[in-house]
Amino acid sequence: xxxxxxxxxxxxxxxxxxxxxxxxxxxxxxxxxxxxxxxxxxxxxxxxxxxxxxxxxxxxxxxxxxxxxxxxxxxxxxxxxxxxxxxxxxxxxxxxxxxxxxxxxxxxxxxxxxxxxxxxxxxxxxxxxxxxxxxxxxxxxxxxxxxxxxxxxxxxxxxxxxxxxxxxxxxxxxxxxxxxxxxxxxxxxxxxxxxxxxxxxxxxxxxxxxxxxxxxxxxxxxxxxxxxxxxxxxxxxxxxxxxxxxxxxxxxxxxxxxxxxxxxxxxxxxxxxxxxxxxxxxxxxxxxxxxxxxxxxxxxxxxxxxxxxxxxxxxxxxxxxxxxxxxxxxxxxxxxxxxxxxxxxxxxxxxxxxxxxxxxxxxxxxxxxxxxxxxxxxxxxxxxxxxxxxxxxxxxxxxxxxxxxxxxxxxxxxxxxxxxxxxxxxxxxxxxxxxxxxxxxxxxxxxxxxxxxxxxxxxxxxxxxxxxxxxxxxxxxxxxxxxxxxxxxxxxxxxxxxxxx
Numbered sequence: 001x002x003x004x005x006x007x008x009x010x011x012x013x014x015x016x017x018x019x020x021x022x023x024x025x026x027x028x029x030x031x032x033x034x035x036x037x038x039x040x041x042x043x044x045x046x047x048x049x050x051x052x053x054x055x056x057x058x059x060x061x062x063x064x065x066x067x068x069x070x071x072x073x074x075x076x077x078x079x080x081x082x083x084x085x086x087x088x089x090x091x092x093x094x095x096x097x098x099x100x101x102x103x104x105x106x107x108x109x110x111x112x113x114x115x116x117x118x119x120x121x122x123x124x125x126x127x128x129x130x131x132x133x134x135x136x137x138x139x140x141x142x143x144x145x146x147x148x149x150x151x152x153x154x155x156x157x158x159x160x161x162x163x164x165x166x167x168x169x170x171x172x173x174x175x176x177x178x179x180x181x182x183x184x185x186x187x188x189x190x191x192x193x194x195x196x197x198x199x200x201x202x203x204x205x206x207x208x209x210x211x212x213x214x215x216x217x218x219x220x221x222x223x224x225x226x227x228x229x230x231x232x233x234x235x236x237x238x239x240x241x242x243x244x245x246x247x248x249x250x251x252x253x254x255x256x257x258x259x260x261x262x263x264x265x266x267x268x269x270x271x272x273x274x275x276x277x278x279x280x281x282x283x284x285x286x287x288x289x290x291x292x293x294x295x296x297x298x299x300x301x302x303x304x305x306x307x308x309x310x311x312x313x314x315x316x317x318x319x320x321x322x323x324x325x326x327x328x329x330x331x332x333x334x335x336x337x338x339x340x341x342x343x344x345x346x347x348x349x350x351x352x353x354x355x356x357x358x359x360x361x362x363x364x365x366x367x368x369x370x371x372x373x374x375x376x377x378x379x380x381x382x383x384x385x386x387x388x389x390x391x392x393x394x395x396x397x398x399x400x401x402x403x404x405x406x407x408x409x410x411x412x413x414x415x416x417x418x419x420x421x422x423x424x425x426x427x428x429x430x431x432x433x434x435x436x437x438x439x440x441x442x443x444x445x446x447x448x449x450x451x452x453x454x455x456x457x458x459x460x461x462x463x464x465x466x467x468x469x470x471x472x473x474x475x476x477x478x479x480x481x482x483x484x485x486x487x488x489x490x491x492x493x494x495x496x497x498x499x500x501x
Contacts, residue, residue, distance in 0.1 A: 026468020252447020
């Protein structure tokens with residue numbers, strides 16, 4: 001039994017990805033994704049989004065099985081396991097650890113009124129001073145919705161969990177959570193460095209709903225005999241790291257210190273800057289959470305800008321619109337077609353906000369929309385380009401808010417994945433933001449694997465853990481196209497502001 005490998009899971013709303021990392025080199029030995037097509041969501045009403053926690057567990061097991069089949073290694077040699085997960089979800093379990101209902105996930109909008117009411121009742125100044133956020137549409141507000149609308153079920157709750165807490169529980173049999181996780185649910189008091197009693201009391205949540213709290217980097221439990229039988233992993237393997245997808249994405253890019261900035265553009269798009277001060281946006285359009293490497297002596301806070309409608313817009317176009325001669329285009333072909341149009345898309349504009357309530361818009365849900373469409377001049381290529389530009393514009397709109405909290409993106413690190421694989425998206429993002437864009441061969445599952453090595457003490461420090469992290473490309477702002485992007489962004493912003501007023 002050795003420590004030759006580390007295993008990381010990234011439990012998203014679209015799929016579960018796993019990476020087996022070689023401890024000594026930091027290089028990926030094998031990766032797996034389950035399912036191969038995007039996971040489904042349950043949407044019983046407009047604005048709702050739920051998933052069955054057992055589906056996540058099924059796909060974790062499937063991903064391990066694929067790793068075992070393709071890597072040609074002995075999983076007995078996995079020294080530690082790390083978990084990244086979709087943030088802000090709500091899993092409710094009974095005394096036997098069984099989910100009482102489908103999880104209410106991050107892009108579900110039903111709880112917005114509950115968060116707004118709590119913000120006013122507790123007091124905006126008190127909320128911002130202690131929580132650094134409005135309760136908004138986060139986990140606590142989702143639980144408040146459940147309490148009012150499903151009271152019989154609420155009475156059966158033993159513990160509440162985030163999606164990553166649930167997967168850790170299935171592996172280890174222990175129900176735990178982290179300070180970073182509680183902060184993403186707006187259940188953490190930054191002044192007291194403890195559970196947010198003001199939120200618990202306001203909503204009337206029993207204190208024992210909250211699981212045992214463990215550090216993000218620590219042995220949080222060991223794989224049980226039952227989980228070993230289900231997964232093929234070694235019983236006793238430590239689960240030694242847990243982080244929400246965006247703090248973990250920052251970790252995967254070695255973004256750990258004040259002034260460093262990470263970005264991702266999967267289903268949603270995020271820019272995440274690290275600071276050491278408890279700064280906040282008074283309107284909670286960007287949000288402050290406890291970063292995974294936070295400590296009392298060296299505080300680290302993540303300022304998170306999220307745009308829900310990002311890669312999901314590109315995916316929607318692919319699935320519903322983008323066919324050529326009856327054959328669906330793949331993403332590379334879509335990027336090539338979009339590249340035939342100049343920056344600004346000949347006046348065509350897309351607002352990408354079609355995936356629930358958007359924090360940067362004050363938790364409004366305005367839907368996606370197309371503006372300035374000319375039937376005699378615009379083509380599929382224009383729509384594709386305008387969509388990618390619209391996503392960049394939406395992120396830039398949030399970056400303007402982030403600057404007010406002290407985070408300015410001069411250099412941004414991102415994984416060479418999802419929307420950042422598009423040359424147009426890279427160019428537009430770097431040029432409009434004015435930031436140098438560094439792309440790395442990493443992702444959330446690799447970050448989780450590295451995190452487990454730190455938490456288990458296999459790596460002595462972060463420098464050692466990130467020795468295998470390589471830059472694959474660098475994109476500088478294109479001065480020759482800056483005017484075109486800035487002019488198009490101005491028109492886009494004008495349309496947005498008219499839409500939300």
